[in-house]
Amino acid sequence: VKSEGPKLVPFFKATCVYFVLWLPTSSPSWFSALIKCLPIFCLWVFLLAHGINFLVSHRSASRILAGLIFSAVGDAFLIWQEQGYFIHGLLMFAITHILYSSAFGMKTLDLKAGLLMGLVSSSCYAFLYSYLSGPFTYLVAVYIALIGFMGWRAVAGMQLCNDLWTWTKLSACIGAMLFMVSDLTIALNKFCFPVPYSRFIIMATYYAAQMLIALSAVESRDEEDFRKRS
Numbered sequence: 116v117k118s119e120g121p122k123l124v125p126f127f128k129a130t131c132v133y134f135v136l137w138l139p140t141s142s143p144s145w146f147s148a149l150i151k152c153l154p155i156f157c158l159w160v161f162l163l164a165h166g167i168n169f170l171v172s173h174r175s176a177s178r179i180l181a182g183l184i185f186s187a188v189g190d191a192f193l194i195w196q197e198q199g200y201f202i203h204g205l206l207m208f209a210i211t212h213i214l215y216s217s218a219f220g221m222k223t224l225d226l227k228a229g230l231l232m233g234l235v236s237s238s239c240y241a242f243l244y245s246y247l248s249g250p251f252t253y254l255v256a257v258y259i260a261l262i263g264f265m266g267w268r269a270v271a272g273m274q275l276c277n278d279l280w281t282w283t284k285l286s287a288c289i290g291a292m293l294f295m296v297s298d299l300t301i302a303l304n305k306f307c308f309p310v311p312y313s314r315f316i317i318m319a320t321y322y323a324a325q326m327l328i329a330l331s332a333v334e335s336r337d338e339e340d341f342r343k344r345s
Contacts, residue, residue, distance in 0.1 A: 126157035155187045158329045175218040176332040182214035212265040225271035236263030246306040266291040290327030297321040
């Protein structure tokens with residue numbers, strides 16, 4: 116907390132600005148896009164504050180930074196989703212989940228977690244299927260598969276049974292779960308039925324998810340510092 120907390124202060128301030136201003140979604144503008152993306156920009160700064168050398172030498176951290184960049188682009192597209200840019204945003208976040216999955220790695224398979232995540236993802240798609248039409252029938256299927264895979268890789272990294280988990284791996288796991296909650300709320304609200312307080316639920320879980328996933332990038336630095344002290 117002492118080492119990473121101060122670097123996250125701009126993120127918390129930017130998040131507060133978003134919720135305080137609460138700009139109407141009915142009138143999209145570049146200013147509203149900036150306010151929405153500002154917390155994600157602050158997470159770029161959070162990772163960059165660890166040093167360019169750190170990002171270059173640790174692939175997982177650089178991939179999470181790349182995922183945050185695509186996320187910001189996706190956020191901007193979703194500001195104009197009613198003007199036909201929803202699919203563009205979907206594509207940006209699909210790339211984000213691929214990058215996050217790559218950052219979490221395949222070192223520990225944990226097939227039980229993979230099976231559970233597959234069942235959850237399949238159940239979500241089965242529920243949404245009857246509400247989907249046109250290209251969304253397969254686009255949503257691919258997207259759910261990608262975010263489900265990302266969730267699996269985050270959960271697999273925990274290794275609770277082997278006592279090999281760390282706080283950063285826990286951050287990745289919780290972050291991935293919150294990301295899934297956020298996106299499921301978007302899908303329900305857009306394709307199925309109005310979800311009460313949907314915007315608050317979507318953005319609160321989304322910002323928390325991105326912060327926790329960004330925090331998981333400092334795992335390799337923790338290990339490096341521990342080796343130096345040893």
